[in-house]
Amino acid sequence: MRINTVEELDKLAKSLKEQKSAEIIIKTCAGTGCMSSDSAKILKNFEILLKHHGLDNKVSFQPTGCFGFCEQGPIVKVNDVFYVQVTPKDVNEIIQSHIIDGKPVERLLYRDKTTGEAVKSFDDIQFYKRQMRIALRNCGDINPESLEDYIARDGYKALAKSLAMSPQDVINEIKQSGLRGRGGAGFPTGVKWEIAANSAGKKKFVLCNADEGDPGAFMDRSILEGDPNSVIEAMAICAYSIGADEGVIYIRAEYPLAVHRLETAIKQATEAGLLGENIFGTNFSFKISLSLGAGAFVCGEETSLMNSVEGLRGEPRVKPPFPAENGLWQKPSNINNVETYANICPIILNGGAWFSKIGTEKSKGTKVFALAGKINNVGLVEVPMGTTLREVIFEIGEGIRNGKALKAVQTGGPSGGCIPAECLDMPIDYESLVSIGSMMGSGGMIVMDEDDCMVDVAKFYLDFTVDESCGKCTPCRIGNLRLKEILEKICAGNGEEKDLIKLKELGEIIKDTSLCGLGQTAPNPILSTMNYFMDEYEAHVKEKRCPAGKCKDLLQYKIDPTKCVGCTLCAKNCPTDAISGEVKVAHKIEQDKCIKCGTCIQKCRFEAISRG
Secondary structure, eight states: OOOOSHHHHHHHHHHHHHHHHTSEEEEEEOSHHHHTTTHHHHHHHHHHHHHHTTOTTTEEEEEEOOOSOGGGOSOEEETTEEEOSOOGGGHHHIIIIIIITOOOOGGGBEEOTTTOOEEOBGGGSHHHHTOOOSTTTTTTTSOTTOHHHHHHTTTTHHHHHHHTSOHHHHHHHHHHHTOBOSSSSOOBHHHHHHHHHHSOOSOOEEEEEEOOOSTTOOHHHHHHHHOHHHHHHHHHHHHHHHTOOEEEEEEETTOHHHHHHHHHHHHHHHHTTSSBSSGGGSSOOBEEEEEEEOOOGGGGSHHHHHHHHTTSOSOOOOSSSOTTTSOGGGSOEEEEEHHHHHTHHHHHHHOHHHHHTSBOSSSBSEEEEEEEESBSSOEEEEEETTOBHHIIIIIISOSBGGGOOEEEEEESGGGSEEEEGGGTTSBOSHHHHHHTTOOOTTOEEEEEETTOOHHHHHHHHHHHHHHHOOOOSHIIIIIHHHHHHHHHHHHTTOOOHHHHHHHHHHHHHHHHHOSSHHHHHTTHHHHHHHHHOHHHHHHHHHSOOOTTSOOGGGOOEEEOTTTOOOOOHHHHHOTTOOEEOOTTSOOEEOTTTOOOOOHHHHHOSSOOEEEO
């Protein structure tokens, strides 16, 4: 299949849409999460059993990308009916009951957490009701390894439209949309493209940053696994607008499924003439290659990424000059992340004015978040900018696990900050998050409950940052290590009041003097937790106590003699023989022997043992 003209694309898209509208379509999530939970076997069983029942020519079944509702995976969707937590054994019942007898399988339907009633339709599920899917528009709806599926959803129509416009008109459309970069500080995308377009040079590059390394973040991976062509098409539009003829997608090798689907999409698009020479019969030519990273977090910083592509050590360059003027191979280059590109085609097709009406005055459009942690509905969430944290956590996420109280939300990954429960009604946009000591970042959103220690959380992120520092600049290489050592000292019960002053002063110095964004934002988890949870720091330092009971060196297990009946069960199960006492007599714990494993609490039937 080769598409030489826009007319041929339109004709093919119309034909494919007509075919799809007449089918019974079974869609099964084949994203990384569901693939790890047997969705590959589910797909295989559909293939075998549909053939067995003679339905293989009447029913279309296909793998899709992530539906977003990861908490309920594996997911199977039969036309509009939404099945959750499906196993390979359920496939025959779905075929027999739903496909043959026309009766949906009630036990596999999602049940509303409030009413307990079964919900058939995707659109009626609370998790999706408050969402607006633009970047995720095709994820869960198309086969990511089928170019035809993408074309049936208006794929490459935006590129065709762009090629009929002038490069500056394309840039103006992106500028009018108000789209800001979805991977960090939120620089205006159209302005970035315009700078690259105006930079002198015959050779220019378009780069895609798919090096998603934040703990708990999986937005970009899911887009690439579920809709790779949307990024490829957007990169081609960017290339046309800035005058580039070559693109590079930098993706970490730990994403094998995303890599495979990108390779497949690039190959199919090239064979169809949608990449390569003289696209749609014009003078515009563009090709894309992949560059696999080894998983260094610092390579998510744009200049470190370009060094890595060039085969150099992954460490940041001094700016200016900026990549738009002197980028990959010292040529003008534009770099955006996956989610930013995923918004481009809808903007071109619907107009910049359409996109600018979504969101807030300064933060336009939607944002994808990886909602994780102590939340009932773990998954991918896309909401308009300006949506509050409360709406995301308690309406879409349906609250905290096990009825616990919300303590904090971490946004922006290791570069972000911890937002306390009292800020739940803060709108989610770039400026609002910065104003309370956090940031948008790429879109990780980790929910923490009353059992989390905020000092320990800050230490966790510092551990990560210290490990991932490239070591090029002293503030990051040495300064963050000193911060980590102070936190370890505090969590071990050896903290002094002067250490709290040191944390703040050193954190501010590192923010002001580090070379790149990794170092400049590394102290954010410390500074934000000290701002909102100073009482926990003071409890660790002044009282040698961890209020959340997380820091082992500050814990003491105690037996209440008024509740202990001397059953000896705790003593028999203690791995270090730290518990002593006679039968029917209250027992005692020898603190120097206790390793604080918690076994005694688990085994006690009388709630006589506590920790604090």
